[in-house]
Amino acid sequence: MLRIRRVYDDTLPVNREIIRQVKEILRTRFPAAPREDIDQLGEKLRNPFKQRFRSVLFVAQTLKGRVQGFALLLHEPEIGFTFLDWIAMAGGKAGSGIGGALYDRVRQESLALAVKGLFFECLPDAPDRCPDTALLKENQDRLRFYEQYGARPIVDTAYESPVNAGDTCMPHLVYDGLEAQRPLRRSFARKVVRAVLERKYAALCPADYVERVVASFRDDPVALREYRYLKPEAARTRVDIRTMEQIPLIVNDRHDIHHVHDRGYVEAPVRVRSILAELEKSGRFTLIKPQAFPDKHILAVHDSDLFGYLRRACAEVPEGKSVYPYIFPIRNKARPPKEPSVLAGYYCIDTFTPVNRNAYPAARRGVDCVLTAVREILRGHRLAYALVRPPGHHAERQAFGGFCYFNNTAVAAQYLCAYGKVAILDIDYHHGNGQQDIFYQRNDVLTLSIHGHPSFAYPYFSGFAEEQGDGDGEGFNLNLPLPEAVDGPVYRRTLEKAVTRIRDFNPQFLVVALGLDTAKGDPTGTWSLRVKDFEENGRIIGAMGFPTVVIQEGGYRNRTLGRNAMGFFKGLIEAHHHWGRNRQEPRERLHGVGFREVIEPPDVERVRRLVDITGFFSAEEVAIAAELVQERLEKGPDSGYEFVMGDHYGRLAGYTCFGRIPGTTASFDLYWIAVHPEFQGRGLGRRLLQESERRIKAVGGARIYVDTSQRSQYAGTRAFYESCGYRLETVLADFYSPGDGKAIYCKVIG
CATH class of the missing domain: 3.40.630.30 (Gcn5-related N-acetyltransferase (GNAT))
Structure with missing residues (x-):
């Protein structure tokens, strides 16, 4: 096959x-x-x-x-x-x-x-x-x-x-x-x-x-x-435009063993059935059987004491019974409590997440489902969905709660970290405190959460905007808490802020903690998102184009749960397909770029790599670009070369090199402008040019000259200069080769 x-x-x-x-x-x-x-x-x-x-x-x-x-x-x-x-x-x-x-x-x-x-x-x-x-x-x-x-x-x-x-x-x-x-x-x-x-x-x-x-x-x-x-x-000219790729769907086949009949317990098996019924009708998903994965993946994000407690405690609870935490002793690692009902509070953050016979096997199988979805992404699929319960995003390194036992999202992100940077986008109504706790001091995983403000929404103790990470992770945790009344347009504006930060981080993978409890009428939330809002949210996320694992979290209004889930995936799939066909279209303005004039020794190789990967320049030109940086390092201003370097979170995204034309009083040459392909079409070239012009003007420069080839493949380059206010002064016919002249542009700035 x-x-x-x-x-x-x-x-x-x-x-x-x-x-x-x-x-x-x-x-x-x-x-x-x-x-x-x-x-x-x-x-x-x-x-x-x-x-x-x-x-x-x-x-x-x-x-x-x-x-x-x-x-x-x-x-x-x-x-x-x-x-x-x-x-x-x-x-x-x-x-x-x-x-x-x-x-x-x-x-x-x-x-x-x-x-x-x-x-x-x-x-x-x-x-x-x-x-x-x-x-x-x-x-x-x-x-x-x-x-x-x-x-x-x-x-x-x-x-x-x-x-x-x-x-x-x-x-x-x-x-x-x-x-x-x-x-x-x-x-x-x-x-x-x-x-x-x-x-x-x-x-x-x-x-x-x-x-x-x-x-x-x-x-x-x-x-x-x-x-x-x-x-x-x-001749059969008709084209079948239906996609040939379906999204891997991995359903927790043991989710229904974890059925708590206690009054008011909304985390019920009908949630999965409601979603699955809508997805199966769409024909866009293919069911994949969960594979078994070793415990090491859970222990990579959870403390071994918590893991051992849940496995042992759940096995010891009589069939049909549940233990709820009701006493919360101060955690003393040397002397944990002995009484099982008290020990539950030692590891739990609330009073409504039960320990029972089936909690551990159901949650453990959920981890297998999530890792199976990750494996599908690593096999080349761009989207995969783990439809699991119980959920996981409230489970911290050393604690469980909020119906969550193991943090599925964190397990997925940790697995993917071996292959590149990961962003976690939590769009559940409640704060993703588990991911924040687990990755708070790391910069290889960007954690973002859009949620109800902790002043009124669970878990109440985390999710504040000022919580931005610590140590190496400073700046890599973004909380976007919202008020009690939120509709679709308000939510989308906030989602766009999260997307902007993700694009700047530029991860290799995206993990989405999908909460559908943001819907109108959900018993655990206060917002009013409808099917069309979920579809738009999916479209905004899918437009980023990153390989994406979607993991089910909350959502408890069963009447609309399936339609909302299908709306989200409809937008996600369509936007992802559009991205695949138009992935090099101009993207939005780039955020998070810093400019500097000071050249550092590593810039020699940074410039060499950047100029080479653009594909515009010959090997000889690449070598010259690096040599100019080296000359500036050795001779300083006497070299005659000035630079503007554009750094994006420590990475060289683009640069310019310019200098005063010998024998003139106020004329400058723009020798180089280069932008990494990943950043082209996002306004960086224009900003680099503006920064260079500002610096040239500050030292008395009045005219800037730049030249380029007349060949057709440089039409975009010529159009770029013209759009930035540069005017064609002259053309030196056959300068580079027969039929390939040098076009000389000039801009007056003073």
């Missing part, structure tokens, strides 16, 4: 292994492919600026993780087209159906991206253009396959003309109009061809060749080859 899924990056070990297998297929099936293109596959997924396309990788793999085939799709959002760069099967498994499934998925993605056409290359299927008979048969099979979808080669152009004398078997450019099958307009086709030749084949196609090929597209609409292998009416 196969599944097709998208691989977004090479951050996770499982994705690195998948990409390794994809590279192996490429090397085996296409031995003539440039090695650099293969080696840089992971970077292309992370950094679209390397090739000026967004790369989308789909893999067909067995349930054991073996890659059987893949498709690499390039997306150009400004022109509005996709380009199928590679599609291949392991061992050349033609006729297996894998290629068809992958191409179907590529067409789904292209349609969802709202492009005007899907393009790809295919070697010729005519004997006079491909003398190799074995290869000719493969080419004919490929073009026959694509004709099924209405995709046919473009004809009557110079696209197939050789770049160098003697080149043979030049590929067709094939056009798939997708569901609309709209005619291919000349102006659009020319833009597509220029982008493909100048970006994908920049090292192979000289400028005059590109111009000749582009100019050869004269027909409007552009002509496509007549159907050669089947009748036109047989």
